[in-house]
Amino acid sequence: QQPVQSPQAVILREGEDAVINCSSSKALYSVHWYRQKHGEAPVFLMILLKGGEQMRHEKISASFNEKKQQSSLYLTASQLSYSGTYFCGTEYGAQKLVFGQGTRLTINP
Amino acid sequence: GAGVSQSPRYKVAKRGQDVALRCDPISGHVSLFWYQQALGQGPEFLTYFQNEAQLDKSGLPSDRFFAERPEGSVSTLKIQRTQQEDSAVYLCASSLTEYNSPLHFGNGTRLTVT
Numbered sequence: 001q002q003p004v005q006s007p008q009a010v011i012l013r014e015g016e017d018a019v020i021n022c023s024s025s026k027a028l029y030s031v032h033w034y035r036q037k038h039g040e041a042p043v044f045l046m047i048l049l050k051g052g053e054q055m056r057h058e059k060i061s062a063s064f065n066e067k068k069q070q071s072s073l074y075l076t077a078s079q080l081s082y083s084g085t086y087f088c089g090t091e092y093g094a095q096k097l098v099f100g101q102g103t104r105l106t107i108n109p
Numbered sequence: 110g111a112g113v114s115q116s117p118r119y120k121v122a123k124r125g126q127d128v129a130l131r132c133d134p135i136s137g138h139v140s141l142f143w144y145q146q147a148l149g150q151g152p153e154f155l156t157y158f159q160n161e162a163q164l165d166k167s168g169l170p171s172d173r174f175f176a177e178r179p180e181g182s183v184s185t186l187k188i189q190r191t192q193q194e195d196s197a198v199y200l201c202a203s204s205l206t207e208y209n210s211p212l213h214f215g216n217g218t219r220l221t222v223t
Contacts (some may be wrong), residue, residue: 034214041215044212093167096157096168097142099151100151102149103153
């Protein structure tokens with residue numbers, strides 16, 4: 001039931017783009033994306049709902065393909081502040097979120 | 110306070126001791142969640158409250174784990190007879206409504222069982 005994220009880790013230079021994928025084996029009601037920096041709390045980025053539009057947060061956007069049961073997070077022109085571990089959280093109609101194992105993103109100058 | 114507050118920030122317990130972890134959610138938030146996060150892993154669901162009602166406790170790993178939210182605000186996660194495998198960061202999160210609402214996480218309590 002845990003969603004699968006890919007890749008597990010990404011290393012970028014500042015200004016490069018990245019895509020993080022989140023796939024589920026079950027039908028999804030919604031997908032949340034969070035970023036967690038080392039030793040800190042996860043911070044909400046965006047939520048995607050069934051039938052909803054693609055969302056955007058600064059230069060980060062995300063899509064939700066209900067048919068394929070997957071979501072993708074797009075980071076454009078990455079900044080140093082984007083470094084951290086990104087988690088997708090999937091909701092299957094039971095209110096609780098089930099999180100993926102995370103994607104560690106490192107941005108180098 | 111503006112955010113979710115958890116205490117203590119760090120807890121070291123000897124195996125067999127009981128511990129109590131506190132969570133103070135954002136005022137007015139209906140839903141409250143407890144997650145367990147092992148090093149390098151994603152948060153794993155433990156239990157969920159809607160106001161004072163515990164609606165889902167399917168993630169509690171054993172009957173040594175107990176959570177309460179008696180007045181629909183502050184919540185306590187209690188672990189009895191701690192074991193080494195209980196060592197983890199325990200995250201509390203609250204959200205304004207029951208559905209499709211962002212989770213606001215606290216900074217967590219890092220529990221180390223020796």
